[in-house]
Amino acid sequence: MGLYVYAVTSNDNDPPPLQGVLDRTTFLVGSGPLNAIVSDCPVGALRAERRNLAAAQRVLTALNAKFDLLPMAFGTIAKSENDLRRFLDGQRDRLVSQLERVSGAVEMGVRLNIEAADPIAYLVARHPALQAARDRTYVGSRPPSHEARVRLGQMVDEAFRRYREAQSAQVISVLGDACLEVVSLPVRNDREIANLAALVPRARLEDFERAVQASAAEIEEDIAFNIAGPWPPHNFVQFAPHEG
CATH class of the missing domain: 3.30.70.260 (ACT domain)
Known part of the structure; x- marks a missing residue:
């Protein structure tokens, strides 16, 4: 089972769980100062059907009201938590910089x-x-x-x-x-x-x-x-x- 990745935010934030793509509940995968907001999702291409697009947008809209986000492109799926943490670690400076760019906006x-x-x-x-x-x-x-x-x-x-x-x-x-x-x-x-x-x-x-x-x-x-x-x-x- 892979992870559908909605957005990256900072570890200071603690967003509530939401119903996301495929009716799976969102949760956090963290590494250092960063959190990815994800839900369980089969590895492979996710169809850009209306219900899937709407679910992803619903999660992002709810989070966007209160939290600073780096939104991911629709259909972004990580193979595992380890793979996702490697991404967060490897791109830490870049991601933190981008979060600072959109802070409060x-x-x-x-x-x-x-x-x-x-x-x-x-x-x-x-x-x-x-x-x-x-x-x-x-x-x-x-x-x-x-x-x-x-x-x-x-x-x-x-x-x-x-x-x-x-x-x-x-x-x-x-x-x-x-x-x-x-x-x-x-x-x-x-x-x-x-x-x-x-x-x-x-x-x-x-x-x-x-x-x-x-x-x-x-x-x-x-x-x-x-x-x-x-x-x-x-x-x-x-x-x-x-x-x-």
């Missing part, structure tokens, strides 16, 4: 989306150079060549990249004072302008939300803000026992 997500029906048309309308390029490409009754369409598409992609960077930078500049770190994550579709993860002290969550509101008031009115969290700091620290 949680992750919040901020997404910006264009609410216009056609995001490309929305962008073109705000860039005279794109309007001129579009008019040159589609002048007359003959359809444009493949090369001309490719050039126009490249211009639009580059304009979108710069637009996203500018909007993200503007938002980050407002959020900066209310959080410890902000990282920009990949956007999911043409409508998404920014996908940000912020490391926020638990004691400053209300300040962070006010900063998001202030940023939303400064940006274009067709851009919608969505704020989510608090979550474990997945986008700031993540380890697996096979590392190192």
Whole structure:
């Protein structure tokens, strides 16, 4: 029997047992200043089924409310307690450093989306150079060549990249004072302008939300803000026992 590893925390913490993956109860495996929060689990690949994902997330959410965590990737399984302790021993300095980095903090997500029906048309309308390029490409009754369409598409992609960077930078500049770190994550579709993860002290969550509101008031009115969290700091620290 292996161990499903949810997170690493410090030995100063004493989280309560929780029902985790496969309805197994969580417990601690410790080494020095570190504890891994685990539950029994067969060795091998664990399917990313909804119930398993939900169970792992449920444990992390409950722990995240009170404890500093280094969350593990879903499906992280150690073969034995000895293997897990070797990982904790071998990566001790790195893990302790990362716990210090996220001490007292949680992750919040901020997404910006264009609410216009056609995001490309929305962008073109705000860039005279794109309007001129579009008019040159589609002048007359003959359809444009493949090369001309490719050039126009490249211009639009580059304009979108710069637009996203500018909007993200503007938002980050407002959020900066209310959080410890902000990282920009990949956007999911043409409508998404920014996908940000912020490391926020638990004691400053209300300040962070006010900063998001202030940023939303400064940006274009067709851009919608969505704020989510608090979550474990997945986008700031993540380890697996096979590392190192």
